[in-house]
Amino acid sequence: xxxxxxxxxxxxxxLDAHRRRYVVNTNVYALSVILFSLPYPFIYLxxxxxxxxxxxWGSVLFILAYATVPFFNRLKVYTLAKLLFFITAxxxxxxxxxxxxxATGLDQFFYAAFIGVFFVMDRHQKILIIPALVVIVAEYxxxxxxxxxxxxxxxxxxxxxxxxxxxxxxxxxxxxxxxCLFFYWGNLRAEENLEEARRQSDRLLLNILPEPIADExxxxxxVEPVEHDSVTVVFTDFVGFTSSSEFRNPVDLLKDLDDxxxxxxxxxxxxxxxxxxxIGDAYMFAGGVPTDLVDNATRCVAAAIEIIAYVKKRREENxxxxxxxxxxxxxxxxxxVIGRKKFIYDVWGDTVNTASRLESSGEPGRIxxxxxxxxxVKEKFRCTPRGEIxxxxxxPLAMYFVDV
Numbered sequence: 001x002x003x004x005x006x007x008x009x010x011x012x013x014x015l016d017a018h019r020r021r022y023v024v025n026t027n028v029y030a031l032s033v034i035l036f037s038l039p040y041p042f043i044y045l046x047x048x049x050x051x052x053x054x055x056x057w058g059s060v061l062f063i064l065a066y067a068t069v070p071f072f073n074r075l076k077v078y079t080l081a082k083l084l085f086f087i088t089a090x091x092x093x094x095x096x097x098x099x100x101x102x103a104t105g106l107d108q109f110f111y112a113a114f115i116g117v118f119f120v121m122d123r124h125q126k127i128l129i130i131p132a133l134v135v136i137v138a139e140y141x142x143x144x145x146x147x148x149x150x151x152x153x154x155x156x157x158x159x160x161x162x163x164x165x166x167x168x169x170x171x172x173x174x175x176x177x178x179x180c181l182f183f184y185w186g187n188l189r190a191e192e193n194l195e196e197a198r199r200q201s202d203r204l205l206l207n208i209l210p211e212p213i214a215d216e217x218x219x220x221x222x223v224e225p226v227e228h229d230s231v232t233v234v235f236t237d238f239v240g241f242t243s244s245s246e247f248r249n250p251v252d253l254l255k256d257l258d259d260x261x262x263x264x265x266x267x268x269x270x271x272x273x274x275x276x277x278x279i280g281d282a283y284m285f286a287g288g289v290p291t292d293l294v295d296n297a298t299r300c301v302a303a304a305i306e307i308i309a310y311v312k313k314r315r316e317e318n319x320x321x322x323x324x325x326x327x328x329x330x331x332x333x334x335x336x337v338i339g340r341k342k343f344i345y346d347v348w349g350d351t352v353n354t355a356s357r358l359e360s361s362g363e364p365g366r367i368x369x370x371x372x373x374x375x376x377v378k379e380k381f382r383c384t385p386r387g388e389i390x391x392x393x394x395x396p397l398a399m400y401f402v403d404v
Contacts, residue, residue: 015078022122023073023081025182029119030069030085032178036171037063037092043167047160062092082120086132089113090139097143101152105165108172110140115179209345210274210290213337223345225336231288232300232330232373233352235359236264236307238322241281256321257281260311267306271299276346281322282359286347289335297330297376304328304367305381305404312365327359329370357391358399367402374400 015023041059065088072081090113097107117132156164205214216223238260244253261283268275268285272293276284285303287296304326311324333349354370362368374383382403388396 019078019122019124021186022120023078026078026082026085026120027070027073029116030066032175033089034063034066036175037066043164047163049154049156049160058095059092062088079125082125085120089116090135094139094143098146099153100156100164101154101161102144102147103152103158103161103165104156105168107140107143108168109175110136110143112172112175112179115176119179119182208343209337212290213345217337217343223337225334226290227332227334228289228292229332230292230296230330231286231333231335231347231351232297232328232376233286233333233347233355234284234300234304235327235356236283236304237325237359238281239325239364240322244320244322260314263310264307267303267310271303273299273303274345277344289333289347290345297328297373298380300328301367301369301373301377301381301402305402308365308367308404323364325359325362325364326367327355327357327362327369328367328373329355329358330373330376354394354397357394357397361389361391361397361399363401367404369400369402371398371400374398377402 037059065084069081069085069088072078072084093106093109093113100106114133114136117129117136121129121132202214205218208214209217213223238257241257261278264283264285265275271287273285273287273296274289276286278284285300287293287300293299308324308326311322315321315323329351331349331351331354333347333351335345335347337343337345358368358370368386369377369383377383383400384403386399386401388398391397
């Protein structure tokens with residue numbers, strides 16, 4: 001028995017979650033109608049209602065038709081299952097209402113049937129919803145025209161009709177209540193799923209863009225470029241990465257690179273800095289974007305020192321591990337988001353190019369900074385002047401090593 005009910009719940013498991021839910025709804029609704037229909041023949045017998053045995057056997061046939069609905073769903077003939085359920089319900093309801101008359105109140109089940117259409121029709125079958133509702137309303141109107149001009153087929157005593165009417169009212173309200181509860185809990189579940197999807201989307205967006213930029217993008221759909229007067233840009237690059245990639249297992253190589261970049265992410269997050277991008281084995285971050293930071297140069301140098309220490313520790317564990325160069329420069333630049341797809345928050349300007357040149361002009365295991373950065377951090381960090389060193393496209397630049 002448990003396996004049977006389980007098979008009803010997992011019906012439509014190969015469908016998407018939305019369609020599967022409505023397949024299960026149809027099964028539950030068919031079983032509910034069976035449960036609500038079963039007591040009535042016994043109630044009629046108990047109340048000594050004079051019913052033709054053929055009518056009772058007809059009730060059995062309707063119950064069997066409802067019981068067939070879950071099995072059709074199990075056989076994956078979902079549309080046929082819904083049509084069988086819908087036709088059976090309308091035919092049964094119309095017949096019993098004509099047989100027993102208006103006094104029994106059995107026509108109240110049309111209210112539940114009207115709501116039930118939304119219970120079993122999914123969005124892929126929405127074209128059937130209006131016709132189904134029209135049929136129910138038309139049948140209900142026809143039924144009351146019959147009530148107005150014809151007597152019930154089965155004679156029911158007024159007292160008995162009143163009892164059946166009360167029992168039907170209770171059953172209909174119970175059925176409507178269950179339907180409303182189902183929709184209520186379904187809406188709550190949908191809202192929770194929507195909220196979780198929004199949170200996941202926000203987390204994903206914040207992994208790509210800084211929070212103020214992500215908020216502006218969600219609010220306006222675009223991000224205006226912003227000029228910043230004082231931003232510190234940091235480039236790091238592994239020495240020997242390209243040559244080692246020719247001999248090492250690619251999976252191990254990328255795992256080591258991922259471990260390093262994940263550690264770098266944690267370091268710059270601790271210092272309140274912004275990761276900009278990675279290009280191969282190069283890692284780029286900045287301080288002072290998208291929000292201005294008065295001490296952005298100090299924070300960037302402190303983060304760079306921790307990065308150097310992390311790589312040094314990795315080399316102590318494995319002397320074949322890469323070395324790293326770091327270049328830092330502070331100056332004016334423009335920051336913003338480019339493109340319409342695969343958004344990226346980036347920075348442009350001579351400051352970026354200079355920071356890149358400082359990295360390539362540095363030495364393994366050292367932090368090479370410009371004079372502009374040196375002026376901002378010299379009170380916090382001890383530095384060694386390198387003099388003016390020629391840089392491609394820049395001419396001689398004054399550089400300093402931060403002593404670590």
